Amino acid sequence: MDDSVSEEFTAFVRERGHVLFRVAFSLCGQQHAAEDLMQTALARAAIRWGSIDDPEPYVKRILYREFVSAWRWRRIRPEVSVGEPPDAPQAGDHAERTALRLSLERILNTLPPKQRAVLVLRFLEDRSEREAAEILGCSEGTVASQASRALAKLRLCRELRLTVLEVMT
């Protein structure tokens, strides 16, 4: 990679890195794991930088697929707890929202990665089922079924029930 391409790549990461990192963090839920995922995706993109027309969707696709694929190896890779300490209790509406968010994080951490990836695509990125399927490399039916299963698990959490029902209506 020559200097000009390196500069272009670096400028892209500087400008769009925060957007990509939001996706990586939403998928992993942990700072260090998100950094690892992001670095892997960026390295893969850097190798093919000259032939990539639109790098942001390209890197995002790698993020999602790498995250889902890594499941294969999850059991034989060291699992290091790098979770952030829980937020301190807060008052009023903010406290309620923090509690809901913590409940959601707890359940997200138990979802198979594909279900978590579908939730992030559909409800964080507001992607259609078709777009989500294209990004994940699976059928629209799979996206629908994975989302349905994930939401069903969220519904099991009493605190999240109203929130999830709102999404489903």
Added chain:
Amino acid sequence: MNTLRELLNDIADRGKPVELAASSLAKARRLRLRRRLTAGFSGVAVVVLLMLGSYAIVTNRPTAGGGPVVSPMISELPSATASDLPQVLPGKDLPGGWIWGGGTGTTSAVVYDRGAGGLREVPYDWAIPAPVGDLVYVARQDSWTGVLDLRTGAVKQLQAAGKGEWSVGVPQWSGDGKRLLRADGDGRIFITDAVTGGNERIDIQGCDSCNSPVWLPGEKLIALSNWRNNGQGVWIHSLDDGALVRNVPWHMVGTRGFSPDGRYVVAKVDDRAAIFDLVNGGTIARLDGGVSDTRTAYWAGADVILVIESGGASQYSLQGKKIGWYPWPESFEDDELPNFTLIRGS
């Protein structure tokens, strides 16, 4: 009203973006260098093998996609040992006849080629060599999976397990290196004939999120992990009818953790590795030091255990005492090859 969207945005906002351009570029350079070296040596090997006249080398990469099993596909299997890989096989002196068979990292895979007597990088994202023989399970990011024959270089694409879905979890080879145990993530287990590509389906009763099936010795039973519990717990099912035989609360350590007689298993509780008795559910011994960085365990006899760690393999007695250490070559400590598979040396 808080919505799921708002909450997901709250979670996304908790990440703290860091500067990753420089480290990503450095990683990309390492990957590119490795690929160039591999490709260069591949060309040399083509010449050598053409002179020998014994093999045909083909250079197209298998196409992606699901669909039925196809006839052996051509591959761009690099046919020589890349010079940036260690020339000395790591773990050649491991107890129990195990040797280092393959490593899969975040971006590349390396396997030991028995016939060539050396290591080679293969153009797949994952590779799991069979414990005996020349077959290697290979997979790519785009969900393509297949079986590579190191002896001939031929690659056979595998049917997706289940309804067009990729297999999930780590597929496991049978002891004879001819069948693969795979899961589709919806409670269906498949035994795939690695030679013909045919799938035998087993419906697991009472577990629609069990994955990563593991043969127990004798291959009449399989153990599954359940992602509903974040990997905690082992469900043992019969292969005859899929019925649950027993359930234990441990966390599996790799795919080879069961002793040859099926009585003991190396597993984790509270992230500490120990040897457990499957018959009475008791704890035989905790492994010295806790071994939190345990990747997988192999039995090297009735009472000797090899535990794969980041820098090498530790040898433990049945009493949990660490009695040996086998470091990997320096290059294998690279974080790009974190997942090791041992195979039988002879």
